[in-house]
Amino acid sequence: MTKVTLAKALNAGLRKAMEDDPKVLLMGEDVGKLGGVFRITDGLQKDFGEDRVIDSPLAESGILGTAVGLAIRGYRPVCEIQFDGFVYPAYDQIVSQVAKLHFRTQGRVKMPMVIRIPYGGGIGAVEHHSESPEAQFAHTPGLKVVTCSNPVDGYWMIQQAIAHDDPVVFLEPKRQYHADKAELDEEATPPPLFSSRVVRPGSDATLIGYGPMVKTLLKAAEAAAGEGRSLEVIDLRTLSPLDLGPVYESVRRTGRAVVAHEAHVNLGMGSEIAARVTEQCFYSLEAPVLRVGGFDTPYPPARIEEEWLPDLDRVLDAVDRTMGF
Amino acid sequence: MTEFLVPRAEGDTEFVQLLTPEGDRVEHPEYRFDGGADEAETIRGFYRDMVLTRRIDTESTALQRHGELGIWAQLLGQEAAQIGSGRALRKQDYVFPTYREHGVAYTRGLDPLRLLGLFRGVDQGAWDPYANNFGNYTIVIGAQTLHATGYAMGVQRDGAVGTGDPDRDTAVVAYFGDGASSQGDVNESFIFAASYNAPVVFFCQNNQWAISEPIERQTRIPLYQRARGFGFPGVRVDGNDVLAVHAVTQAALNHAREGNGPALIEAYTYRMGAHTTTDDPTRYRLSDEVEYWKLRDPIQRVKVYLTRNGLADQSFFDEVELEAEALGAHLRDGCKALPDPTPLSVFDQVYAEQTDELAAQRDEFAAYLATFEGAH
Numbered sequence: 001m002t003k004v005t006l007a008k009a010l011n012a013g014l015r016k017a018m019e020d021d022p023k024v025l026l027m028g029e030d031v032g033k034l035g036g037v038f039r040i041t042d043g044l045q046k047d048f049g050e051d052r053v054i055d056s057p058l059a060e061s062g063i064l065g066t067a068v069g070l071a072i073r074g075y076r077p078v079c080e081i082q083f084d085g086f087v088y089p090a091y092d093q094i095v096s097q098v099a100k101l102h103f104r105t106q107g108r109v110k111m112p113m114v115i116r117i118p119y120g121g122g123i124g125a126v127e128h129h130s131e132s133p134e135a136q137f138a139h140t141p142g143l144k145v146v147t148c149s150n151p152v153d154g155y156w157m158i159q160q161a162i163a164h165d166d167p168v169v170f171l172e173p174k175r176q177y178h179a180d181k182a183e184l185d186e187e188a189t190p191p192p193l194f195s196s197r198v199v200r201p202g203s204d205a206t207l208i209g210y211g212p213m214v215k216t217l218l219k220a221a222e223a224a225a226g227e228g229r230s231l232e233v234i235d236l237r238t239l240s241p242l243d244l245g246p247v248y249e250s251v252r253r254t255g256r257a258v259v260a261h262e263a264h265v266n267l268g269m270g271s272e273i274a275a276r277v278t279e280q281c282f283y284s285l286e287a288p289v290l291r292v293g294g295f296d297t298p299y300p301p302a303r304i305e306e307e308w309l310p311d312l313d314r315v316l317d318a319v320d321r322t323m324g325f
Numbered sequence: 326m327t328e329f330l331v332p333r334a335e336g337d338t339e340f341v342q343l344l345t346p347e348g349d350r351v352e353h354p355e356y357r358f359d360g361g362a363d364e365a366e367t368i369r370g371f372y373r374d375m376v377l378t379r380r381i382d383t384e385s386t387a388l389q390r391h392g393e394l395g396i397w398a399q400l401l402g403q404e405a406a407q408i409g410s411g412r413a414l415r416k417q418d419y420v421f422p423t424y425r426e427h428g429v430a431y432t433r434g435l436d437p438l439r440l441l442g443l444f445r446g447v448d449q450g451a452w453d454p455y456a457n458n459f460g461n462y463t464i465v466i467g468a469q470t471l472h473a474t475g476y477a478m479g480v481q482r483d484g485a486v487g488t489g490d491p492d493r494d495t496a497v498v499a500y501f502g503d504g505a506s507s508q509g510d511v512n513e514s515f516i517f518a519a520s521y522n523a524p525v526v527f528f529c530q531n532n533q534w535a536i537s538e539p540i541e542r543q544t545r546i547p548l549y550q551r552a553r554g555f556g557f558p559g560v561r562v563d564g565n566d567v568l569a570v571h572a573v574t575q576a577a578l579n580h581a582r583e584g585n586g587p588a589l590i591e592a593y594t595y596r597m598g599a600h601t602t603t604d605d606p607t608r609y610r611l612s613d614e615v616e617y618w619k620l621r622d623p624i625q626r627v628k629v630y631l632t633r634n635g636l637a638d639q640s641f642f643d644e645v646e647l648e649a650e651a652l653g654a655h656l657r658d659g660c661k662a663l664p665d666p667t668p669l670s671v672f673d674q675v676y677a678e679q680t681d682e683l684a685a686q687r688d689e690f691a692a693y694l695a696t697f698e699g700a701h
Contacts, residue, residue: 025482051481051482056517057513057516057517057520059509059513059516059517061471061509061510061513062471062510062513062514062516062517064471065468065470065471065472065474065475065510065513065514066471066472066474066475066478066514066517067475068471068472068475069421069471069472069473069474069475069476069477069478069479070475070476070478070479071475072454072460072472072475072476072479073475073476073479073480073483074479075479075482077475089509092465092468092510093468093471093510096465096468097463097465097468097472101461102674102675102676102677103449103674103675104449104450104451104461105450105451105452105453105454105461105674106448106451106673106674107673107674107677108451108452108453108454108455109454109461110677112677141675142675142676144676144680164678165677165678166676166677166678194680241680241681241682241683242682243681
């Protein structure tokens with residue numbers, strides 16, 4: 001077993017998927033020679049050739065639109081959008097074509113496509129490089145949306161997404177790319193792609209998050225433990241479909257829930273989760289489901305992003321509030 | 326019409342024409358009509374195709390007027406552009422249409438009844454695109470030109486271009502209109518196709534009108550000249566001349582199949598009808614213009630040519646008319662018999678792999694619907 005970063009794990013997962021299926025193609029801006037601006041596709045063009053690792057012109061709608069045609073021809077394109085804020089030129093192709101072709105053709109055309117998007121903030125970037133657009137895709141029927149929070153999940157989930165027959169928006173927490181390393185056992189059996197997971201058991205309140213926020217929630221739970229508070233942490237992993245079974249089970253025990261994400265709170269994933277938890281766990285709840293997230297403003301300039309992003313203290317503040325009911 | 330967008334004169338070599346509106350064959354220095362072993366039979370076939378295509382259009386328009394279709398996108402006047410290009414395709418070629426390519430659909434062997442589902446509202450144009458290599462209608466303007474380019478990139482990766490095998494080498498055709506030429510996707514598809522030298526033919530039916538907006542609102546140079554800026558050939562053809570359209574398309578398809586990359590064809594034609602049955606063109610264009618184009622009718626000139634040269638007699642024209650009548654009856658009867666989908670079917674094909682949450686939503690809706698059973 002080796003210890004790898006999320007970036008290396010995704011690279012290894014992509015490599016494995018390309019070895020397993022010759023129809024898998026990678027496409028995007030700078031994904032070839034450069035290996036992508038985050039080096040996620042590093043070395044893959046050298047080993048698989050320019051026909052399978054395709055440096056595209058700088059046009060996101062063009063990348064997604066041509067990927068649709070390749071999928072119709074029987075390929076499995078994996079598109080890299082360079083940064084979250086650059087996905088919008090491709091939004092029409094994703095929402096009106098990628099998401100709807102299977103439905104439009106009553107299943108005659110499949111869209112086995114993965115749209116990889118580095119997302120989230122905290123890297124000190126300029127505008128458009130730190131956004132969290134997951135709710136916009138989760139709101140679109142026909143798409144599936146997943147996000148990994150750690151290297152091991154990254155390795156397995158990217159392969160599972162590529163092997164899946166529906167289009168998958170694959171959100172990668174870019175702040176974690178080169179951060180923590182984890183032991184990767186390539187012989188292990190991964191959990192199903194569309195499943196959430198309890199990553200820390202607890203009994204006083206349930207913290208729900210995904211992607212870059214999971215690390216923050218785990219730190220918050222650790223800090224709370226020092227004060228004698230036991231917090232359960234759930235990594236959602238899949239945002240569409242949602243797998244809230246473990247969440248309901250947890251909230252029925254704890255009676256309290258806090259949902260956290262970097263995305264704006266208004267109509268964010270937390271809103272849907274709060275609604276569903278309320279519907280399913282109404283008689284178990286001791287307090288309303290609270291949401292912690294980015295404010296309903298555009299993403300701020302980098303020098304104040306750490307104040308804007310939900311951090312350990314804001315999560316614990318929400319825990320205090322839910323315990324106060 | 327703005328002068329700079331109009332072909333200077335018939336006979337101008339920048340405007341490929343092989344059969345004049347008066348029904349006379351003319352020569353072009355670069356393009357020649359290839360009618361195969363029996364040219365007269367081929368041209369009679371084109372005539373038949375165009376008459377039947379027009380019948381699909383007029384019958385469907387009538388079905389809309391009778392309330393059987395919610396809407397219909399008319400192609401009246403564009404029969405030569407569609408038949409001439411459609412008949413230049415080989416079996417392995419693949420078509421990415423807009424929502425107005427009823428004539429091309431017919432040349433690919435798709436039962437025109439299948440087109441009506443979308444316009445009746447019983448489906449969304451769900452024919453099997455692989456059965457005839459005829460893609461599903463795309464309503465978002467220009468989106469399909471990128472799909473065509475991507476498909477052509479797949480053709481390249483499959484080694485199905487430039488092999489010299491006429492049954493293997495494959496071209497892809499992206500249909501679009503003058504309005505779509507303003508879309509980012511169309512321009513991006515030109516760039517991607519040029520960058521990868523993809524075997525795709527961009528076939529633009531310039532019918533002069535994008536609903537109410539004239540061609541002058543989309544461009545200040547003739548559309549075919551744009552190709553040059555993207556680095557591939559462009560040609561303007563008389564879109565109402567089925568022989569010229571066929572010749573120009575065949576050349577562009579061969580160019581693509583041989584591995585020489587993309588080409589743009591501007592088929593200069595005219596939308597004789599409305600944009601769709603909900604549109605009222607009298608609000609934005611003069612009837613003089615329509616009269617001008619009536620004299621350039623794509624079907625009439627072929628009929629004149631066949632008659633004047635003794636290549637078809639009255640019995641042939643009568644036969645085609647009977648066939649058109651039968652097609653009309655097929656559409657009328659078939660349209661009314663198209664079954665409505667059940668409300669629950671909406672859940673069935675959202676995903677290749679159904680999700681638990683959608684299955685649960687379906688079950689809830691089914692249980693709700695069941696509460697009404699036997700209520701009356």
